[in-house]
Amino acid sequence: MIRVLLADDENLVRSAFAALLGLEDDLEVVAQASSGAEALAMARAHAPDVAVLDLQMPDRDGISVAGELSTLLPGCGLVIVTGHGRPGHLKRALEAGVRGFLPKTVSAAVLSDVVRTVHRGGRYVDPELAAEAISAGDSPLTPREADVLELAAGGAPVEEIAARAHLSPGTVRNHLSAASAKLGAPNRHAAVDTARRHGWI
Amino acid sequence: MIRVLLADDENLVRSAFAALLGLEDDLEVVAQASSGAEALAMARAHAPDVAVLDLQMPDRDGISVAGELSTLLPGCGLVIVTGHGRPGHLKRALEAGVRGFLPKTVSAAVLSDVVRTVHRGGRYVDPELAAEAISAGDSPLTPREADVLELAAGGAPVEEIAARAHLSPGTVRNHLSAASAKLGAPNRHAAVDTARRHGWI
DNA sequence: CACCACCCATGACGCGTGTCACCGCCCGTC
DNA sequence: GACGGGCGGTGACACGCGTCATGGGTGGTG
Secondary structure, eight states, X not given: OEEEEEEOSOHHHHHHHHHHHHTSXXXXXXXXXXXXXXXHHHHHHHOOSEEEEESOOSSSOHHHHHHHHHHHSTTOEEEEEESXXXXXXXXXXXXXXXXXXXXXXXXXXXXXXHHHHHHTTOOEEOHHHHHHHHHHOSOOSOHHHHHHHXXXXXXXXXXXXXXXXXXXXXXXXXXXXXHHHHHTOSSHHHHHHHHHHHTOO | OEEEEEEOSOHHHHHHHHHHHHTSTTEEEEEEESSHHHHHHHHHHHOOXXXXXXXXXXXXXXXXXXXXXXXXXXXXEEEEEESSOOHHXXXXXXXXXXXXXXXXXXXXXXXXXXXXXXXXXXXXXXXXXXXXXXXXXXXXXXXXXXXXXXXXXXXXXXXXXXXXXXXXXXXXXXXXXXXXXXXXXXXXXXXXXXXXXXXOO
């Protein structure tokens, strides 16, 4: 019997996953969590064999939770499930010790299979996502450029970004200009869009 | 036995919902669809008692599907399920004949209860969402302003928006300026953000 | 009919922004 | 030690953009 921890902030989806996994004879959902912090607490309490984590959760990234879990429970298999799979996320997830990564578009049978595969020590990443990740490659942005671009995401004026990043407005514009050029975007807003699509911010 | 149609582009979620509803004795999932068009075809073929539709689907809005279904199968109960519930969506959904509207954050028991309620001819909208919708009110934007604002969403320059909307650049700027003013946003990008949060575009 | 809201357009003003050149500083590698 | 790359900063220029005033056309309402 494989003991599974489920974490997803959308209660309905999480319960539905639990129902789905509950149909399998060899799987048992022993704990559920609706946030990253709760997931860690539950993991500590129940020591599951496999943790299935949603990528987007209100308090923290599913990947950062995975990273912490991999040191906390080294034997625990880690699976990330996500609505919109971005290539950058996949890379970060694998670095965090995640061994299963799949979008919510896959068919139902895949989830339980992946849980079993990961429990056996195997790996599974969605083929389509893997192809995207390879073709997309690494982020061309320097860390600082990514920071500034992220702060520009809300459509804030340069002045505000400068204040929040403790930089001079001119430097902010330089970073944004460089980022836009690297991403082939005509302006920073399109650059934000592109960077988001690739999971680089 | 209540016969249910399920439509959601995320196969995993849809199958999981099917498993969840399948646990209930009085509910039976008779058809599933992964797009709006497919949902309509399935509805025609199976004439379900209740249709559970995801708001976001690749080809078309779940609400527009609902609108078509309400004329196609007047007796069919309509339920919309959504990840991020926007007040504007709720209003549009109710106008389209939808009688159940709930975010994916609700607990598992609610979904099957809502299906039953809607089948009996009752209504259910998530209380939190309803409160937001009431406090938010109607969209202050004129139809044209909403159009232009939507085209501005991708961070496109004014020139491009003008070309795509068959307008003069000056007119576009006027519409955007008016929209930003109405939404209390310092620029159009923040205006896009605000309008999206309220479901006005 | 007058009135008003919406739509489309033009022109002008001023600020925000994108772009470039150039500066110094730090830290890694060859 | 020289070199290159990332980082922070300045100054200048030109364009995009936000804002406003103004105008004409349309359709619905009192």
